[in-house]
Amino acid sequence: MTPLLTKDSQKHEAALRAIAHMPTRSLPVLMDSNFTQQLSDADFMRIAVLLAEKSYLEGGCPIGAVIIDNETRQIVGKGHNTLVQEDHPYNHGETSAIRDAGRIDFSKTTLFTSLSPCDVCATLLYMRGFARVVIGDVTNASGNEGMLLAKGLQVSILEDQTGIALYARFRKEKPAQDLEDWKGLCAVHQDTAS
Amino acid sequence: MTPLLTKDSQKHEAALRAIAHMPTRSLPVLMDSNFTQQLSDADFMRIAVLLAEKSYLEGGCPIGAVIIDNETRQIVGKGHNTLVQEDHPYNHGETSAIRDAGRIDFSKTTLFTSLSPCDVCATLLYMRGFARVVIGDVTNASGNEGMLLAKGLQVSILEDQTGIALYARFRKEKPAQDLEDWKGLCAVHQDTAS
Numbered sequence: 405m406t407p408l409l410t411k412d413s414q415k416h417e418a419a420l421r422a423i424a425h426m427p428t429r430s431l432p433v434l435m436d437s438n439f440t441q442q443l444s445d446a447d448f449m450r451i452a453v454l455l456a457e458k459s460y461l462e463g464g465c466p467i468g469a470v471i472i473d474n475e476t477r478q479i480v481g482k483g484h485n486t487l488v489q490e491d492h493p494y495n496h497g498e499t500s501a502i503r504d505a506g507r508i509d510f511s512k513t514t515l516f517t518s519l520s521p522c523d524v525c526a527t528l529l530y531m532r533g534f535a536r537v538v539i540g541d542v543t544n545a546s547g548n549e550g551m552l553l554a555k556g557l558q559v560s561i562l563e564d565q566t567g568i569a570l571y572a573r574f575r576k577e578k579p580a581q582d583l584e585d586w587k588g589l590c591a592v593h594q595d596t597a598s
Numbered sequence: 599m600t601p602l603l604t605k606d607s608q609k610h611e612a613a614l615r616a617i618a619h620m621p622t623r624s625l626p627v628l629m630d631s632n633f634t635q636q637l638s639d640a641d642f643m644r645i646a647v648l649l650a651e652k653s654y655l656e657g658g659c660p661i662g663a664v665i666i667d668n669e670t671r672q673i674v675g676k677g678h679n680t681l682v683q684e685d686h687p688y689n690h691g692e693t694s695a696i697r698d699a700g701r702i703d704f705s706k707t708t709l710f711t712s713l714s715p716c717d718v719c720a721t722l723l724y725m726r727g728f729a730r731v732v733i734g735d736v737t738n739a740s741g742n743e744g745m746l747l748a749k750g751l752q753v754s755i756l757e758d759q760t761g762i763a764l765y766a767r768f769r770k771e772k773p774a775q776d777l778e779d780w781k782g783l784c785a786v787h788q789d790t791a792s
Contacts (some may be wrong), residue, residue, distance in 0.1 A: 528718045
């Protein structure tokens, strides 16, 4: 069985978008390991941003994440925020990707997130022993990078301007949804009352 | 439509077990509001423990949680750990109950958990603005009660001896599963290697 994307295929946007949308367990029908090994950190971050774009087009919050095996560079989990899509009060990009990966040893993996992690996700990243986290946007949010470093994670900032522009647009369009996603509906109610 | 449990029904163990197992949205077919209003904090904690028991009998980690509306005392969410059942690397009792509740204002609710919350769940409790948390076991685990108090939550300890004995039994029977549930598979691998 020859997959669609092999070592001679181009790493263009349509290929990365197909990877973002394909269920993780089905990725071998889309690309072989030669293609995967050509993907750079910036490419994995772009896949996280394309997951954020998918969520945005569904009416959700535009935050995505991808987890790769550090040795093989294969994608072992990915996902996006599902506050709206699953009526889910805390499923952010990171929690979505970790849920998708299942019960694996995260100390052998790197997580790429399109937006700087919230307190819950940052806590989960060190509690599950991640080796490294790569953050695509510290412009719209930041704050837990120092805590992650203190907990022994390798932290890389690799800003993706498409993702930053998309999140800024979402925040302007749906400020209440953005606030709920960070601090819950109680914060929206307090904000409305004041 | 008259439900099974009304104001004259007894609050015995079989009734509380049926409540634990019934899907939250279907609870009105099981009991009416008069029955619910007779339930004490200790009864809700017992329901959390019966959810822990359900998980234990499924081969999972015995931790359960129940969320009630502070005004009506109706159950708005509940669940148990699903590390094994859903191959879910972080779904604890608290996260399971919060997912079940969906996008509600948690500042008007109380969460009953059969075991003291881990760092991730404690962070989620304050990030979603819970008013109160009731903890059924600070014998097998503890440590985040002070942080929750500092974040403005009301914290009550209401130990349930059945739940404490069940968790101690599980920990003795499946120490690796217990360790994975707290600190991830990486901690199990480190433990095996040392």
